[in-house]
Amino acid sequence: PEFARLPVVHLDPLAPARAAALLDDVTDGAAAPAVREQLLAEAEGNPALLVALVRRLSPAELRGHRPLPSPLADAGALAEAAGGVPTGPSAQARDLLLTVAAAGEASDGSDADAGLVRDALRRLRPAPGLGPGPGLGPGLGLGPGLG
Known part of the structure; x- marks a missing residue:
């Protein structure tokens, strides 16, 4: 109620090229192509979610040597992307x-x-x-x- 009059700020998702560049920076380019595409698709341009998804992967998962967790963006990843439980x-x-x-x-x-x-x-x-x-x-x- 006390925030009802404050303006809403809309942040657009990262463009695909910028999301890909962020992923490359976060992983030092170590993500396997299929893993890279799945991470980018799952994050949908949300930089916080992309970083949270990468953090939860093991090196073997990141390189495509082990299957990725399913679902990739579970409650833990979403909470991390949002900065924890919204209180x-x-x-x-x-x-x-x-x-x-x-x-x-x-x-x-x-x-x-x-x-x-x-x-x-x-x-x-x-x-x-x-x-x-x-x-x-x-x-x-x-x-x-x-x-």
């Missing part, structure tokens, strides 16, 4: 997402005001000495000073 973001991550969304709306543009987000993040962070809360630590790719 929703932590309270702090939810606050961060809502803050960025609100900053975007407040700026009347497609980009959020970075200063507004930084100020809000400072208020969301726990007291000094407690460390960053879950989902608000460094390495989030939010840019300088954002985490």
Whole structure:
């Protein structure tokens, strides 16, 4: 309900050539041609699913020396591709997402005001000495000073 007004972001699947390049990168080109085609078909351009499918294969399966698991994209692979069992973001991550969304709306543009987000993040962070809360630590790719 609280996310109902947020815009939906649609991500298109990878083009076949890009999915194939990702598969080659992830497997160092070690996938047998038949296995390669099956992985690409099963993932349908979803990069997270493609990587999850590759991770669950043994070297023998990847090279075509053993049969692939069936179904290839089982519940475990799908959960891995989705980032685990979907339980929703932590309270702090939810606050961060809502803050960025609100900053975007407040700026009347497609980009959020970075200063507004930084100020809000400072208020969301726990007291000094407690460390960053879950989902608000460094390495989030939010840019300088954002985490």
